[in-house]
Amino acid sequence: MSEEELRQKKVGILGLQFPPAWREREQLATAMKDRTPGTLNETIKGSPAVLVVVYDTKKRAPASEGDVLGMLSLGCVMENMWLMAQELEIGFQIMSAFSGPVQKEVRKILKIPEPMAVSFAVRLGYPAVQPGYVRVRRDIESFTYRNAFGKKW
Numbered sequence: 554m555s556e557e558e559l560r561q562k563k564v565g566i567l568g569l570q571f572p573p574a575w576r577e578r579e580q581l582a583t584a585m586k587d588r589t590p591g592t593l594n595e596t597i598k599g600s601p602a603v604l605v606v607v608y609d610t611k612k613r614a615p616a617s618e619g620d621v622l623g624m625l626s627l628g629c630v631m632e633n634m635w636l637m638a639q640e641l642e643i644g645f646q647i648m649s650a651f652s653g654p655v656q657k658e659v660r661k662i663l664k665i666p667e668p669m670a671v672s673f674a675v676r677l678g679y680p681a682v683q684p685g686y687v688r689v690r691r692d693i694e695s696f697t698y699r700n701a702f703g704k705k706w
């Protein structure tokens with residue numbers, strides 16, 4: 554999306570955040586195939602602290618299909634830490650990749666025992682520069698209602 558489109562739509566990512574070859578629809582498939590993904594090592598090497606959040610897979614929220622409530626609770630943990638970090642002006646970048654296939658290696662390095670599993674990880678640090686990209690937020694009235702779904706404030 555262009556900056557103008559993004560400001561109007563209020564959701565999504567600015568096209569300029571991607572490498573130039575990725576911005577042309579026709580070239581995208583080839584460009585993505587040619588580009589090898591960066592390693593997690595590259596992502597975290599400048600970070601003074603990486604926090605890895607683990608949870609006990611044996612402990613489940615009762616009466617919750619697929620432990621949705623348990624996952625929701627981990628999201629609350631993430632959000633609380635995020636708000637505090639923001640208050641302290643500490644940069645907080647969640648890295649979902651830690652809970653994916655690299656988890657096996659992460660477990661080995663950090664000696665994480667069974668039945669614990671990685672939920673997510675966070676890169677923490679005082680930002681050296683402020684992000685210069687366009688950040689969008691939807692207007693609250695565009696997705697909240699009063700007394701009944703769809704009823705405007």
Ligand SMILES: Cc1cc2nc3c(=O)[nH]c(=O)nc-3n(C[C@H](O)[C@H](O)[C@H](O)COP(=O)(O)O)c2cc1C
Nearest residue numbers: 631645646647648649650651673684687688689690
């Ligand atoms: C559940 C979740 C997973 C995320 N995973 C990643 C990730 O793997 N890598 C990353 O760079 N950012 C990740 N983010 C962070 C978002 O990219 C970013 O912080 C968020 O969209 C807010 O961006 P903004 O404040 O600049 O608009 C994740 C955020 C959430 C809520």
